[in-house]
Amino acid sequence: MLKILPLALLLFVSGCISTPASISFKGKTVNTYSVAASCKDMQLDTDCSAITGATKDISIDNIPLRIASGENGKVIFVMAASIFGTDESTLTQGASAIEKLLISKGIVITAIKVMYGGNDVYGVHYQLNSDGYSILSKLSI
Secondary structure, eight states, X not given: OTTHHHHHHHHHHHHHSOOOSEEEETTEEEEEXXXXXXXXXXXXXXXXXXXXXXXXXEEETTEEEEEEEEXXXXXXXXXXXXXXXXXXXXXXXXHHXXXXXXXXXTXXXXXXXXXXXXXXXXXXXXXXXXXXXXXXXXXXX
């Protein structure tokens, strides 16, 4: 019984926090991941922590970010550098800079989703037609 109670409480609390299927981000409607999404849920297997999310520090246009990847660099997850919350302004600027860089290198962004919860965007998830991670990882700090 004592083992079941914490699990039931966790399920109850997570059920009370709903994430909309889509939101507006940078003027576009994008689908969402819940803040409870795991690295596995987002197809991430490199530089991803179950606790803090993306772990590789990069800087693009003097914007500090963290990235993770999966699917041989074809999936990228981007977060603001702060691990103590969300910084949507920095994340939005950083996402724009990353998109511009990837496009300039001939990489096609095939899908964009965001990690969303509590009216905040915590990260941007990209699916690409080829390896974009190797380009972004060169921006490591």
